[in-house]
Amino acid sequence: MSTDIAQAVSVEAVEPIVKQVVGRALELDPEELESEASLQLDYNAQSLDMLDISFALEREFRVPFPQTDLIQRASQHIEEEMLVQRGKITDLGLDLLRLGMPEAEAARIKPGLRAEDVVSLITVNTFTRLVCRLLMAKAEFPRECPKCGTMTKESDSLPEFECPACGDVRPLRSGDDVLLADLLVVVEGLVKQ
Amino acid sequence: METVETGMKGRVAIVTGASRGIGKAIAMELASKGASVLVNYRSKAQEAEEVAAAILEQGGTATVCQADVTDEADVKRMTEHAKRHLGQPDMLIANAGVIQDQLAAAMTVDQWDTVIETTLRGTFLCIKAVVPGMMARRSGSIVCLSSIAAARGGRGHANYAAAKGGVNALTMSLAVELAPRGIRVNAVAPGVVVTDMSQRVREVAEAEIMAQIPLRRFGEPEDVARAVRFLASDDASYITGQVLYVTGGFGV
Numbered sequence: 001m002s003t004d005i006a007q008a009v010s011v012e013a014v015e016p017i018v019k020q021v022v023g024r025a026l027e028l029d030p031e032e033l034e035s036e037a038s039l040q041l042d043y044n045a046q047s048l049d050m051l052d053i054s055f056a057l058e059r060e061f062r063v064p065f066p067q068t069d070l071i072q073r074a075s076q077h078i079e080e081e082m083l084v085q086r087g088k089i090t091d092l093g094l095d096l097l098r099l100g101m102p103e104a105e106a107a108r109i110k111p112g113l114r115a116e117d118v119v120s121l122i123t124v125n126t127f128t129r130l131v132c133r134l135l136m137a138k139a140e141f142p143r144e145c146p147k148c149g150t151m152t153k154e155s156d157s158l159p160e161f162e163c164p165a166c167g168d169v170r171p172l173r174s175g176d177d178v179l180l181a182d183l184l185v186v187v188e189g190l191v192k193q
Numbered sequence: 194m195e196t197v198e199t200g201m202k203g204r205v206a207i208v209t210g211a212s213r214g215i216g217k218a219i220a221m222e223l224a225s226k227g228a229s230v231l232v233n234y235r236s237k238a239q240e241a242e243e244v245a246a247a248i249l250e251q252g253g254t255a256t257v258c259q260a261d262v263t264d265e266a267d268v269k270r271m272t273e274h275a276k277r278h279l280g281q282p283d284m285l286i287a288n289a290g291v292i293q294d295q296l297a298a299a300m301t302v303d304q305w306d307t308v309i310e311t312t313l314r315g316t317f318l319c320i321k322a323v324v325p326g327m328m329a330r331r332s333g334s335i336v337c338l339s340s341i342a343a344a345r346g347g348r349g350h351a352n353y354a355a356a357k358g359g360v361n362a363l364t365m366s367l368a369v370e371l372a373p374r375g376i377r378v379n380a381v382a383p384g385v386v387v388t389d390m391s392q393r394v395r396e397v398a399e400a401e402i403m404a405q406i407p408l409r410r411f412g413e414p415e416d417v418a419r420a421v422r423f424l425a426s427d428d429a430s431y432i433t434g435q436v437l438y439v440t441g442g443f444g445v
Contacts, residue, residue: 048370051325051328052328052329052374055324055325055326055328055329056328058325058329059325059330155277157276158276158277
């Protein structure tokens with residue numbers, strides 16, 4: 001079930017594939033998966049299952065998945081103690097989660113949420129949103145070879161583009177980089193408020 | 194090529210530290226059964242090229258890749274090299290290791306770190322790099338090179354024995370973690386094998402060691418390579434988390 005970059009980046013196109021991947025990882029029928037359900041709390045997904053899903057989606061869509069969660073990414077630019085104090089997400093951290101994970105159930109993003117429980121916010125919709133965002137980043141990736149000007153070709157197995165003329169290989173921006181750039185826009189908005 | 198096992202044909206194997214000794218024998222053995230092999234080396238470029246050339250000469254498929262297994266970026270690059278030139282890795286043989294023997298009381302921290310880093314950290318980094326692809330495909334076989342030293346220790350081997358003991362523990366932990374994803378993880382623990390690495394110990398204590406080997410000979414790299422090939426292949430499809438001792442019965 002290899003997905004072409006030309007395929008429209010839409011929730012309708014991506015979600016069924018995400019459900020297949022999640023269903024396989026959790027040994028559940030994809031059709032019975034609720035898009036809004038917490039994979040950890042409702043389907044008993046373990047941390048290795050989350051990795052499993054990420055690896056499979058990376059391979060399926062040939063996009064480099066992020067290695068960090070939203071709070072970890074944010075802590076690269078904001079003092080960690082502004083985001084997490086005594087293991088609990090601060091008000092600023094909660095605001096970031098609401099804006100950065102709009103698909104998460106609002107009632108779960110509440111004071112007292114612990115950093116290690118951010119994973120419980122992840123749903124099928126989270127993975128679908130991530131895949132769509134990373135596919136968009138791939139679609140925006142410059143296709144012209146910077147060395148010789150030839151149109152590059154997407155690798156059929158790796159998240160990269162290769163020039164058929166000079167052989168130059170350019171990997172896609174990492175998922176962490178893409179999402180960090182998005183997050184900085186959100187942070188800027190919060191600071192202005 | 195001699196015989197081609199259906200289970201190996203078309204499979205892709207990464208063999209670390211494959212420019213000589215046991216690693217070289219493993220690369221040759223897997224290739225002789227039809228696997229495409231990435232021959233990894235750190236500093237012995239010419240020897241590695243010769244291993245690949247020998248595989249090609251026998252009608253096999255091989256590519257050579259320099260990488261330091263203690264460097265995460267290098268290991269990642271090596272894995273990408275395998276994917277690009279051979280295909281997704283189906284097998285990892287984490288063989289690269291070094292010895293720096295010294296009595297523990299006189300051992301420098303550098304000697305300790307060098308052996309632990311190459312042998313234990315290197316094995317971990319290589320596994321970490323290939324696992325995502327194997328998990329996504331629900332298939333893969335990893336064989337780590339351990340040592341009889343992991344079970345018995347040995348004078349002057351504190352760093353090496355500790356590293357290999359760590360490799361055994363890593364093997365068992367990963368076997369449990371990865372079994373549900375269709376990946377098997379095993380280890381082969383050689384005894385005293387005729388390689389450059391063991392030359393000094395064989396010279397110093399040949400009679401003493403030989404007396405403890407019921408089969409009355411040192412191992413050959415090919416003895417180890419055949420055991421690795423078995424564990425890597427589908428013939429061992431119900432075996433995971435095991436350490437197979439290839440020692441001629443050393444210490445039994």
